Amino acid sequence: MALWGILVVFFILIFLGMLSFHTWVVKTTVCRLQKPHSPACTIVHISDLHGRTRFWNGRISRLINRWQPDLVCVTGDLTSRSEQLTHVLNELGRIESRFGLFFVPGNYEREERRFLRKRKFATAEYEQLREAWLSRMTVLENAAAFVQIDGRPVMLYGFDNSIYGNERNNVPDQSAFMDHSNGTAESANPAPLTVFLAHSPRIQRFIRQEGLAYDLLLCGHTHGGQVRLFGKTWGVYRDVYTGAKTDSDGSVFYVTRGLGTVKLPFRWNCFPEITVFYISPVADKSGVEKHSEMQEFS
Numbered sequence: 018m019a020l021w022g023i024l025v026v027f028f029i030l031i032f033l034g035m036l037s038f039h040t041w042v043v044k045t046t047v048c049r050l051q052k053p054h055s056p057a058c059t060i061v062h063i064s065d066l067h068g069r070t071r072f073w074n075g076r077i078s079r080l081i082n083r084w085q086p087d088l089v090c091v092t093g094d095l096t097s098r099s100e101q102l103t104h105v106l107n108e109l110g111r112i113e114s115r116f117g118l119f120f121v122p123g124n125y126e127r128e129e130r131r132f133l134r135k136r137k138f139a140t141a142e143y144e145q146l147r148e149a150w151l152s153r154m155t156v157l158e159n160a161a162a163f164v165q166i167d168g169r170p171v172m173l174y175g176f177d178n179s180i181y182g183n184e185r186n187n188v189p190d191q192s193a194f195m196d197h198s199n200g201t202a203e204s205a206n207p208a209p210l211t212v213f214l215a216h217s218p219r220i221q222r223f224i225r226q227e228g229l230a231y232d233l234l235l236c237g238h239t240h241g242g243q244v245r246l247f248g249k250t251w252g253v254y255r256d257v258y259t260g261a262k263t264d265s266d267g268s269v270f271y272v273t274r275g276l277g278t279v280k281l282p283f284r285w286n287c288f289p290e291i292t293v294f295y296i297s298p299v300a301d302k303s304g305v306e307k308h309s310e311m312q313e314f315s
Contacts, residue, residue: 036283041073043080043276044288048261050269051299052232054209056166059084061114062292064092064216064237067125067277068101070108072289077276078111084293087166089114091154092237093123093179093216097130097279099142102149109153116164118154121175123216123238130279157214159185169209176215176223184220186227210296218257218272233294234270241274245286 061081070077081089089112095105109118126146128137138146150156157175164171176184211231213224218236241259242250250259262270274290 036285038073039286039288040278040282040284042288043072043074043077044290045080045084046260046273046290046292047295048269048271048292049295049297050233052210052267052296053299054169055232055296055298056169056171056210057297058087058166058171058210060088060090060212060233060294060296061086062090062092062235062271062273062294063276064235064273065094065123065240065275065277065279066105067094067097067275067279068105069277069289070105072276076111077108077291078113080291082111082113085113085115086293087115088164088171088173088212089118090173090212090214090235091118091120092214092235092273093121094125094237094275094277094279095123095150097125097277099129099138099146102146106149106153116166119162119173119175119214120150120154120156121214121216122150122156122158122177122179124179125279127179159183159187161187161189171210171212173212173214176213176220178215178217178220178223181217181219184215184223186223186229188227188229209298218270221270230266231268233296234268235292236270236272237275239272239275240277240279240284241272241287241290243274243278243281243284243287248286250287 061084063077074080096102112118127143128135147156155162157173158177159175161172161174164173174188178184213231213234215236217238220236221234224231224234239254239257239259242252242254249255257272259272259274264270271292273292274287276289278284
């Protein structure tokens with residue numbers, strides 16, 4: 018009996034160690050995209066922190082800064098409880114991004130979890146939170162931002178689907194990108210790169226209904242299922258794609274596994290994720306060239 022007891026404890030400790038490893042080690046997914054006439058740039062995508070900023074292989078800022086990003090996109094759910102916001106924003110403030118951080122709110126920007134219950138924020142509370150986000154990031158709530166990288170414009174548009182049905186099509190038309198410096202139509206230069214941000218991947222249906230075109234769509238929300246068994250996602254998000262998906266027109270839709278946890282305080286076979294997109298201009302093809310994962314403990 019003593020031997021069986023020792024073996025049971027041994028296997029329980031192994032299981033708990035593996036559970037912790039899957040929860041507290043961030044994997045970095047690297048995607049190389051080729052987009053005609055795009056500026057060469059590096060975009061980092063994170064989502065669903067739920068208050069977590071430190072992992073076994075480093076702080077979020079260190080894991081991101083090593084890639085020297087041009088743009089960092091954050092697609093919602095910074096915290097699970099409002100008191101976590103200060104330390105999350107302090108950590109985001111350590112991120113070194115050439116053109117800044119761009120943020121769209123998630124459902125946990127509209128509510129917080131208290132034990133087993135959720136509490137919705139009042140309008141005044143939401144506005145206070147918004148002021149705090151603005152101290153560290155550009156907030157895109159059904160709004161666009163424009164960045165010039167090496168003389169070429171990039172548009173980032175954030176859909177606010179932190180509440181389903183709140184998303185709006187305020188995407189600027191093509192003329193917003195054009196250079197009319199000499200007053201002729203021939204001088205117009207269309208934007209080479211369009212990046213859409215949203216918290217929930219359900220936004221794809223809205224984008225299709227509106228007939229909107231994009232190069233890269235970044236979402237989170239699902240945590241990749243958070244617990245994956247036999248290589249599959251179970252539960253409410255079992256039919257939602259995780260990772261990169263290239264459409265027939267070369268546009269790339271990416272749903273990240275996110276970083277934190279919700280409801281269950283652990284992950285299994287679904288590591289926390291930071292995604293790095295290397296985007297380069299080419300003349301003859303577009304899409305995902307390479308997709309790999311790595312983790313480091315330096």
